[in-house]
Amino acid sequence: MAVTGVGNRIARRPVPAATASCVRPLHHQRHVGESKLGSCSGRIRKQRGGCFPGPKAARGEAGADPEEVKRLSAENAELRARIKELEAFIEREEAFHVASAEAAVEELPGAVEVAAEPVDFDSIPLPTPSDEKPFWESIPVRTLSATSGSGGAPAKPDGFKLNVVHLTAEMAPLAKVGGLGDVVTGLARSCTARGHDIEIILPFYECIDEDLLEDFKFEFDFDCPKGHEWDGSFQVGSLKTQVFTATCEGIKMVLLRPDWGGDCNIFKGGRVYAGTYNETEAYLYFCRAGLEFLKVSGRQPDVIHLHEWQTSAAAMLYWEIYNKDGLHKPRVVLTIHNMDNTGECRAEEFMATGMSGDAFNTVEKALDERTIGHNPERLSLLKGGVVYSNAVTTVSPTYAVETSTGGGGWLSGTLAEYQQKYHGILNGIDDVMWDPSSDLYLPCAFSKDDLSGKYFLQRYLRSGLGLEDPASDDGSGNNRKPLVVCITRLVPQKGIHLIRHAIWQTVKQGGQFVLLGSGHADGDFRHLAENDFKDHDQVKLILGYSEALSHFLFAAADIVLVPSIFEPCGLTQMIGMRYGALPVVRRTGGLADTVEDEVTGFTFDGTDEGSLDVALNKAIDWHRTRASKWEEIAVSNMETDFGWSRSATMYLDLYLSL
Structure with a gap:
């Protein structure tokens, strides 16, 4: 049995014997110092002895010169001191966990419960579709979350x-385009709150709103190496790069922008990924610029944490160039958030880094095996990142197993080869931003102890969207009409054929359906919104995205639908559960790790409409006929801890092991 920690529950799933050992998920239940002293010290000695993690065929080929020996000796002394520090920390950590429960109780100020002041819901005017502005557009956008641990409580420093x-x-x-932005912010903020020195290096896109930045200032310029082809030969020049610093969401930021003089348009445009520049060239330059900035600024971080294909080349450049050129301390972690894009790149395109891509054009390094024999053969930046990083993570234990046993497509072989450094760590959600008891977007709050605010918000949303209010039906009392909500990108990965079918099926079963989504595959939904469901009193299809409206939808939802074909982690189902909804999900990736059938929600396995119908029909029937059981599950879901605290502990555990 594979055991994965989810909040305060343990979900047990059978894993085929042939695959159970292919990946090593880091479990929530293990503390940093628990049974790790010997192995942690051993790994530190091994990896910090000047060795990089791959490719395997290239390890140990170069002999050590006297200067290298001298450097390694000094580094060894530094590591011995570090090991002693870790041993002392482990002792303190064990003592801390023994007393943590008692200490938490002692710190409560008398444990006096203060009753919440009742809300007069009749005093809150209900919106209507004919209002001058949609009700969610009158809500001020929230831009800053408190730096905190789980549930908004101040985090304890780690020691x-x-x-x-x-x-x-x-x-x-x-x-922010998708979940990547949320995950980076959530992890960085949680670690910052625990006393760690965290910085985020981000491209200074033209579309960034500088009003969101605090303590914003220009620091300095530096010349970043950048290659190009001239008259048939590879030449290395430089691109002046500007460095800005700021804080955002309580996190220290470094923003890098190329000099836009001349014909450079990198990171220009009104959207993050929709500029007029070549994205492959832009992110290759950014990888080099990020490492060059660390070098010229004299920084020696413990860990450089990379994300997705866009920054994978930094792992390759670090071990081939910068580790030998003064930036010797960092270890490299790569997180794969979604394998939909592996960063395909021609060897000559890699010249944008100032280094020829020919150095990586082998199967052992970064060659995309699918292109062998093609003209030209291509590199995969994500593969190169996997090979060259000290540790690789993905965003849920199940997705880690899936991707290393065939579900990762052609990259599954590489992930299986490097399984000893491949870990599945479940993402958290921002439990400050997503908190029904203090949500700044909502006209009233609610909690697991009092769901009256949720029921009022259902009336509020239905009124504002022009949906029928079941409380005003014929008076028979049979007015439990579930509100099914789907908030998603409208792309094939998200199961758009199942979403389309679910709209009709929900109406057929006597429920209501609200969709909030956008994406390149929104054509069918746009047609439905403008024809079949125009001014419909049971269905509202909203094409686009609104952060404010998403808060209203999660707060009002009875059921949150997530029928993804594949889903590395998924945040929607966790947010829905925090707001008292029961998810209906396809059992894949992180959805399988967070939703248990008929316990926290409803699951199905197939990709066909019939499989969806079984789970969706069951959910609607339970809502109608098992009101007390439904509320019991909703309350239990709201008590589940999906915040970043536990996941951050697992990342810190991983960082320490390198």
């Missing part, structure tokens, strides 16, 4: 301090 630099293409709310 040790790590310096971690994230190199990423997204960070919420500055540059």
Whole structure:
């Protein structure tokens, strides 16, 4: 049995014997110091002895010169001191965990419960579809969450301090396209709150709203190496790069922008990924610029944490160039958030880093095996990142197993080869931003102890969207009409054929359906919104995205639908559960790790409409006929801890092991 920690529950799933050992998920239940002293010290000695993690065929080929021996001796002395520090920390950590429960109780100020002041819901006017502005557009956008641990409570310092630099293409709310931005911010904020020195290096996109930045200032310029082809030969020049610093969401930021003089348009445009520049060239340059900045600024972080294909090349450049050129301390972690894009790149395109891609054009390094024999053969930046990083993570234990046993497509072989450094760590959600008891977007709050606010918000949402209010039906009392909500990107990965079918099926079963989504595959939904369900009193299809409206939808939802074909982690189902909804999900990736059938929600396995119908029909029937059981599950879901505290502990555990 594979055991994965989910909040305060343990979900047990059978894993085929042939695959159970293919990946090593890091479990929530293990503390940093628990049964790790010998193995942690051993790994530190091994990896910090000047060795890089791959490719395997290239390890140990170069002999050590006297200067290298001298450097390694000094580094060895530093590591011995570090090991002693870790041993002392482990002792303190064990003592801390023994007394943590008692200490938490003692710190409560008399444990006096203060009753919440009742809300007069009749005093809150209900919106209507004919209002001058949609009700959610009158809500001020929230831009700053408190730096805190789980549930908004101040986090305790860890007793040790790590310096971690994230190199990423997204960070919420500055540059957010999908879940990547939320994850980077959530992890960085949680580690910062625990006393660690965290910085995020982000491209300074033209579209970034500088009003979201605090303590914003220009620091300095530096010349970043950048290659190009001239008259048939590879030449290395430089691109002046500007460095800005700021804080956002309580996190230290470094923003890098190329000099836009001349014909350079990298990171220009009104959207993060929709500029007029070549994205492959832009992110290759960014990888080199991020490492060059660390070098010229004299920084020596403990860990450089990379995210997705956009920054994978930094692992390759670090071990081939920078580890030998003064930036010797960091270890490299790569997180794969989604394998939909593996960063395909021609060897000559890699010249944008100032280094020829020919050095990586082998199967052992970064060659994309699918292109062998093609003209030209291509590199995969994500594969190169996997090979060259000290540790690789993905965003749920199940997705780690899936991707290393065939579900990762052609990269499954590489992930299986490096299984000893491949870990599945479940993402958390921002439990400050997503908190029904203090949500700044909502006109009233609610909690697991009092769901009256949720029921009022259902009336509020239905009124504002023009949906029928079941409380005003014929008076028969049979007015439990579930509100099914789907908040998603409208792309094939998300199971758009199942979403389309679920709209009709929900109406057929007597429920109501609200969709909030956008994406390149939204054509069918746009047609439905403008024809079949125009001014419909049971269905509302909203094409686009609104952060404020998403808060209203999660707060009002009875059922949250997530029928993804594959889902590395998924945040929607966890947010829905925090707001008292029961998810209906396809059992894949992180959805399988967070939703248990008929316990926390409803699951199905197939990708066909019939499989969805079984789970969706069951959910609607339970809502109608098992009101007390439904509320019991909703309350239990709200008590589940999906915050970043536990996941951050697992990342810190991993950082310490390198």
